[in-house]
Every structure is written in structure tokens, then in C-alpha cells.
Amino acid sequence: MWPGLRRAYQWVERTANILRNASGLDSAGVRRRLAAMLAALVRWTRRRYRGVLRQALAHFLLETRRYWKGLFHCYDAPDLPRTDNPLEHLFGTCRYHERRSSGRVRGSAGLVVRGAVRLPAITSAQLLPEIDGPHLAPEDINDWRQLRTQLEQRRVPRVMGRRFRADPNGYLQDIEDGLRRYLPA
Known part of the structure; x- marks a missing residue:
């Protein structure tokens, strides 16, 4: 199988070279080149190989x-990166x-809830390790308060769910007691 694997890997390398677009083609040009190369790959595969390699x-x-x-969008927009690998690296x-x-083995849910601040x-x-206290102060206190309110609104459902899972009967009893205060006697 080794000669077939080596040849298959060459097809993958050719695909990567076309997508790297060293010649600076626009999206239509890259699309045409890749379509032609994939059509040749289909013909080559049908003629030569069966089984696992095929x-x-x-x-x-697929x-x-x-x-x-x-x-192919990245070839028409000059500032659009070809891959999102740096962004994936940042999240990782x-x-x-x-x-x-x-x-913990898994990331905390706090990263999801407070991601707008933590990320x-x-x-x-990472980018500016010399940041100290004065640089961390909010520029606009109203924007800061609005952000805190949004974060709290995201946190409340999680807290309520945790309280329910810890003591479902007590949680439901608290809701009933709260409703009784608003209902006429």
C-alpha cells in the first residue's frame, strides 16, 4: 500500500499548494484550479485503487x-485570514x-458566562504583559456598569438551575411562597 499512500499524500500536498495561492489568484481562479485538480484525483482514484485507500x-x-x-471567500477579501487557526489557538x-x-479537567462554565470579560x-x-492597575480602570463607568448587568443576567439562570438541582422541593416551595405574597388572600 505504500506507493499508493505516497501518491495520495502528494494529492493532498497539491491541494494545500493550490489553497496556499502563492500565485495570488482571485477566488474564481483558485476555485478553477482546485476543481480541475480534484477532477483529476477522481479519475486517478477510479482507475488505480480499491479498498481502504479509495x-x-x-x-x-466529500x-x-x-x-x-x-x-474561497478569503481570496477576495484582503484582510480575511485563510484559516482561523490563530483564533482557535487563542480559545485553546x-x-x-x-x-x-x-x-479541573474541563474548562469551567464561567468562561462561557463571563467570556466577554475573560477572553x-x-x-x-498575553499581548501586553506590562499592563498594571491604572490601565485596567474602566474609561466609561456607565459602559462598565452595563457590562456588569449583562454578565449578571447571564449568571442568574445558572444559579437558579444549581439551586433547583441541589434542592428541588425547597426551590419550588420558595417560588410558591413568593407567588402567595402577590395573590389576594
Whole structure:
């Protein structure tokens, strides 16, 4: 199988080279080149291989077709990155530090609830390690208060769910008692 695997890997490398777009083509040009190369791959696979290698190349073609619609936008927009790898790295770093600081295997739900604050804080700490107290003060106190209100609104449902799971009967009794205060006697 080794010669077939080596040849299949060459097809993957050719795909990567076309998508790297060293020649600076627009999206239509890259689309045409990739479509021609994939058509040649289909013809080559049908003639030469059966079994596992053919299944692997068929899967490669299936995934390429699945991403085809959104694959070429980055070639027409100069500031749009070709991949989101740096963004994925940033999120992975945040999850890593969250797990390390909490001692948990999984990231905490607090990262989801307070992500609007934690993600910029982690990012700025990585990019600008010399940030100190005066730089952390909010510029506009009203914006800060609004952000705190939004974060609290996201936190409340989680707290209520935790209270319900801890003591369902007590939770429901508190709701009934609260309703009785508003109902006429």
C-alpha cells in the first residue's frame, strides 16, 4: 500500500499548494484550479485503487465538497485570514489557563458566562504583559456598569438551575411562597 499512500499524500500536498495561492489568484481562479485538480484525483482514484485507500480519498473529496461553498471567500477579501487557526489557538489557550487555574479537567462554565470579560483579559495579558492597575480602570463607568448587568443576567439562570438541582422541593416551595405574597388572600 505504500506507493499508493505516497501518491495520495502528494494529492493532498497539491491541494494545500493550490489553497496556499502563492500565485495570488482571485477566488474564481483558485476555485478553477482546485476543481480541475480534484477532477483529476477522481479519475486517478477510479482507475488505480480499491479498498481502504479509495475510501480515504473519497472521504477527502466529500469533506472538500462539504466546505466548498465557504472555501474561497478569503481570496477576495484582503484582510480575511485563510484559516482561523490563530483564533482557535487563542480559545485553546484560554481553556488551558482556565483548567490550570481551577484544577479541573474541563474548562469551567464561567468562561462561557463571563467570556466577554475573560477572553479580552487573557488576550491582553498575553499581548501586553506590562499592563498594571491604572490601565485596567474602566474609561466609561456607565459602559462598565452595563457590562456588569449583562454578565449578571447571564449568571442568574445558572444559579437558579444549581439551586433547583441541589434542592428541588425547597426551590419550588420558595417560588410558591413568593407567588402567595402577590395573590389576594
